[in-house]
Amino acid sequence: MGSSKKQTAVPVRTKVPSPEEVEKRNTVHINAETVTNVTSTDFPGFYPGEDHSWDIEKFRESVRVVFHQNDPYEAQFSLIGVDASIANAFRRIMIADIPTLAIEDIFMWNNTSVIQDEVLGHRLGLIPFTGGKEGLHNFLKWYKKGETPCDYNTVELELKVKCENNESAPADSKDPKELYHNAHVYAKDIKFVPKGRQAKYFSGENAIRPTNPDILVAKMRPGQEIDLTMHMHKGVGSDHAKFSPVATASYRLMPTITILEPILGRDAEKFQKCFPEGVIGLEKVTKEEAKKKGSGYEGHEGELKAVVLDAMRDTVSRECLRHDEFKDKVKLGRRRDHFIYLVESTGQWESDAIFLESIAHLKEKAKRFEKQVVNMVQ
Known part of the structure; x- marks a missing residue:
């Protein structure tokens, strides 16, 4: 009689992308004439060997709400760590479903x-x-x-x-x-x-x-x-x-500005004027930076350099990409999972309460949908 060998399951190794690769995937690239990397890819099967199945614990760790302004008639806040479909669902509920x-x-x-x-x-x-x-x-x-x-x-x-x-x-x-x-x-x-x-x-x-x-x-x-x-x-x-309880309920993606090479002196001042006020700041090159090899600031101690102060203020006009002196020195983008909301209440609801109510409405919609699916498969 032939001998039978017991087969054991071989664990499948899951690839884990590097932080740099995750950041690249999560950024919409703003080029001089085009916008690229706009398609969402964070779903199972898109990247072979990687596990992108939805997990509630992972979602709890990544989702955040940060208020930037919270007045009775106007609120501005960031919703971070969700897909565009969820962000847009909240916007539509605030406009059309809150009584x-x-x-x-x-x-x-x-x-x-x-x-x-x-x-x-x-x-x-x-x-x-x-x-x-x-x-x-x-x-x-x-x-x-x-x-x-x-x-x-x-x-x-x-x-x-x-x-x-x-x-x-x-x-x-x-x-x-x-x-x-x-x-x-x-x-x-x-x-x-x-x-x-x-x-x-x-x-x-x-x-x-x-x-x-x-x-x-x-x-x-x-x-x-x-x-x-x-x-x-x-x-x-x-x-x-x-x-409708709102005069305006809109969102935009969080802008990203990455300075790849030092922008100094008059170029730094010109670069600052390419953005709305408060986005780019001017700082002096420190002694430590001027001594550090490969920093690009060698020999420029005391000169003005361009730094990013508050990217959220940026309107992504791409003005800086029109100038040859800034070519390959700056990279513009938008975070695909960071939504900046502006909610203006007409007065019957407080602006932050409108968003909280939209969450309750979405939960109720999900419960009704779940019930219909269960009834359908029975």
């Missing part, structure tokens, strides 16, 4: 101004409002077409203004604001009419009001009048732009 309160129905009782009813209604619908966070986010519910308006799904506003002559106006005045009362109708003229339990959540500083009270709604002259009632409901930006 806000906006004017939906208008009951026009009287409008004798020069602005047509439809145009006036459109202007009113685009005015952003704010109020108590507890009431906006938790108390108010969704309104379904056809159901009876209630205190928990509808907010009522009214606008009643009439233009009249100002008897005490200076005789020589030509300013309509002095000659007439209510010559200009502003967002601050819109009054909130609380119903039921709304007074509990929207009173005092928490009252529902325009984010910017000085938004101009209409201009009138004596004898003209606007009298209308408005109903506000919750909605999302994918239905109408007036429900």
Whole structure:
């Protein structure tokens, strides 16, 4: 009888790319006339022998959020260590999926101004409002077409203004604001009419009001009048732009500037002017640098040299690549996994809370998708 040999599994060695190779792969190359290395390659099978399977622990170690500015109406932050598809998902959710309160129905009782009813209604619908966070986010519910308006799904506003002559106006005045009362109708003229339990959540500083009270709604002259009632409901930006919680939600890739050879003296000053203010700085060559062989600074002690101060300020205009004296001395690029967001809130949500809410929405979408996949394979 033949003898059988026991076979043992031979472990497969996984190649590990060098840090330099990882940095090269993770950089979009900005050339004088072209942009290269734009295709994502960090997925299994692209590089033979390398393991690029997704791992949650590895993801936890690499992902970071760093805030550069965090004001109620504007936030700027970096999201690092994610793919472009994830970064863009957050952007789209912030624009289209986070609910806000906006004017939906208008009951026009009287409008004798020069602005047509439809145009006036459109202007009113685009005015952003704010109020108590507890009431906006938790108390108010969704309104379904056809159901009876209630205190928990509808907010009522009214606008009643009439233009009249100002008897005490200076005789020589030509300013309509002095000659007439209510010559200009502003967002601050819109009054909130609380119903039921709304007074509990929207009173005092928490009252529902325009984010910017000085938004101009209409201009009138004596004898003209606007009298209308408005109903506000919750909605999302994918239905109408007036429900979007952001004025702007955008991102850009982190610029990289690598000085390959020393740029000194007048060339350094010229190089600095090729970039926005604060990107490139000028420093003097130190004694130690001038003594170090192969540094390129030998014999240039005390001269000005160009250094990178803050690459994030760069707009990647490629101006420096237009000059022959900087050819092969500088390399421009962008980090493909470093996204710099700019989020401008319209006022109903604080700017940083909009991003946090987009994360919660993406998690809910992922759970629903997982449930559908499970049901599909069963």
